[in-house]
Amino acid sequence: MRYGDDRQRHDHALLRPSPRAPTCRLVPTGSWGAVSRFDCVVIGGGAAGLWCAITAARRGRQVAVLDHAERLGKKILISGGGRCNFTNLHAGPENYLSDNPHFCRSALARFTPEDFLEAIREHGIAYHEKKLGQLFCDGSAKQIVAMLLAECAAAGVTIMTSCRIDQVVRSPDDGFSIITSLGVIAGGRLVVATGGLSIPQTGASDFGYRIARQFGLPIIAPEPALVPLTMPSQEQLDELSGVSADSEVDAGGQAFREHLLFTHRGLSGPAILQASSYWRPGSVLSIDLLPGHDLSRLLTAARAHGKLLVSSAIGDLLPKRLVQRWLGRNGGDRPVATLSDQAIAALHAAFHSWQATPAGSEGYRTAEVTRGGVDTRALSSQTMEARDLPGLHFIGEVVDVTGWLGGYNFQWAWASGNAAGLAV
Numbered sequence: 001m002r003y004g005d006d007r008q009r010h011d012h013a014l015l016r017p018s019p020r021a022p023t024c025r026l027v028p029t030g031s032w033g034a035v036s037r038f039d040c041v042v043i044g045g046g047a048a049g050l051w052c053a054i055t056a057a058r059r060g061r062q063v064a065v066l067d068h069a070e071r072l073g074k075k076i077l078i079s080g081g082g083r084c085n086f087t088n089l090h091a092g093p094e095n096y097l098s099d100n101p102h103f104c105r106s107a108l109a110r111f112t113p114e115d116f117l118e119a120i121r122e123h124g125i126a127y128h129e130k131k132l133g134q135l136f137c138d139g140s141a142k143q144i145v146a147m148l149l150a151e152c153a154a155a156g157v158t159i160m161t162s163c164r165i166d167q168v169v170r171s172p173d174d175g176f177s178i179i180t181s182l183g184v185i186a187g188g189r190l191v192v193a194t195g196g197l198s199i200p201q202t203g204a205s206d207f208g209y210r211i212a213r214q215f216g217l218p219i220i221a222p223e224p225a226l227v228p229l230t231m232p233s234q235e236q237l238d239e240l241s242g243v244s245a246d247s248e249v250d251a252g253g254q255a256f257r258e259h260l261l262f263t264h265r266g267l268s269g270p271a272i273l274q275a276s277s278y279w280r281p282g283s284v285l286s287i288d289l290l291p292g293h294d295l296s297r298l299l300t301a302a303r304a305h306g307k308l309l310v311s312s313a314i315g316d317l318l319p320k321r322l323v324q325r326w327l328g329r330n331g332g333d334r335p336v337a338t339l340s341d342q343a344i345a346a347l348h349a350a351f352h353s354w355q356a357t358p359a360g361s362e363g364y365r366t367a368e369v370t371r372g373g374v375d376t377r378a379l380s381s382q383t384m385e386a387r388d389l390p391g392l393h394f395i396g397e398v399v400d401v402t403g404w405l406g407g408y409n410f411q412w413a414w415a416s417g418n419a420a421g422l423a424v
């Protein structure tokens with residue numbers, strides 16, 4: 001099987017380390033046919049791949065990380081608005097979606113947010129909790145990438161960037177030969193850490209899924225997740241573009257209370273991004289635009305106040321544009337005193353349980369993660385190794401384990417990288 005269609009680069013002179021990891025071991029490629037041998041080869045130098053490489057190399061393994069990008073950790077650099085929400089203090093199995101929900105338990109239990117914080121503190125990276133256990137760098141996501149590369153260098157990991165992978169073959173010794181634009185790299189173990197399909201500009205590719213298929217592992221269909229949703233044009237919500245409100249969004253029984261943002265094409269904001277991971281095309285989102293309030297009670301009590309308009313009665317609870325638009329869709333603004341019990345019940349439903357049917361999602365262009373991936377039933381939850389193919393491991397986002405918004409995806413990357421790194 002050939003993979004050579006992505007990222008054409010022809011640098012056979014040197015296996016180049018990232019410029020930020022100058023002390024990593026350099027390996028001259030020689031000509032085609034010369035083989036560089038490692039105990040373990042990691043394909044993909046993102047969060048999961050680098051943490052796996054560090055863990056394995058600290059155990060004395062000879063490790064190489066191959067990546068087709070010219071520099072590593074691009075997703076880390078753009079994460080958390082440039083400050084990288086690198087973990088969540090409350091990360092637990094209930095914060096992850098998977099066809100096989102218990103799979104992530106073992107890795108998460110064996111590598112906790114506190115374990116990652118140890119490294120953060122050792123490197124003197126200042127951080128803060130923004131909300132809900134979400135930890136961000138005070139400074140920049142660059143500090144996380146610099147820390148990972150420094151740890152790779154200290155542990156003697158060989159890093160090869162701008163490395164196009166053409167072919168992966170099982171060698172007769174039960175190891176793997178990886179035919180690359182930089183030469184043939186052999187590894188006793190192969191760890192696939194190539195991530196999902198989100199944000200193609202960062203170097204995202206379907207490589208991991210193709211490798212899984214090549215070796216007969218099943219895939220749970222990948223879909224964009226943590227993604228803004230589009231609304232049908234007849235809903236005419238574009239005039240609310242830029243309006244945001246506290247809300248509770250329920251998708252398939254999983255509810256999230258956070259901000260919702262109206263966009264010119266639909267809905268976004270943390271509440272919608274979270275719900276998008278659970279939303280399926282054609283299904284309905286139930287949205288409470290006044291969580292924590294009881295509109296029926298409020299309007300019933302306000303009926304005593306003469307000419308008070310509904311918009312004035314709830315004007316302090318929601319942005320004005322949203323109130324006007326919502327009343328416009330639901331009988332218009334009027335004096336509260338004129339509302340029948342039925343009308344109050346209808347307004348209660350309109351604000352507390354708006355039934356929204358998105359037309360679709362904004363897709364991988366803006367999705368923060370990819371849901372689905374390598375079916376975990378084919379992997380060991382202890383080692384991330386393919387059950388039927390010893391020596392082949394899958395970690396990070398390429399696996400069918402998808403975290404909520406808020407640092408959970410990086411925690412999965414570190415934890416699954418740790419699990420494989422201890423086993424290879």
Ligand SMILES: Cc1cc2nc3c(=O)[nH]c(=O)nc-3n(C[C@H](O)[C@H](O)[C@H](O)COP(=O)(O)OP(=O)(O)OC[C@H]3O[C@@H](n4cnc5c(N)ncnc54)[C@H](O)[C@@H]3O)c2cc1C
Pocket residue numbers: 006043044045046047048049066067068069072073074075076078079080081084085086087163164165193194195196198199202203204205206207367368369395396397398406407408409410411413
């Ligand atoms: C905009 C944005 C913001 C985010 N913010 C956060 C956040 O704040 N907190 C959080 O927890 N999560 C966040 N995420 C999600 C998080 O970035 C990912 O879940 C995480 O990076 C996955 O790590 P990974 O190592 O599995 O994959 P990746 O980080 O995607 O790394 C995969 C690596 O594999 C390489 N690769 C891909 N294909 C090939 C190939 N064919 N050959 C060779 N190499 C290849 C890529 O170049 C890349 O370096 C964010 C995602 C996005 C897009």
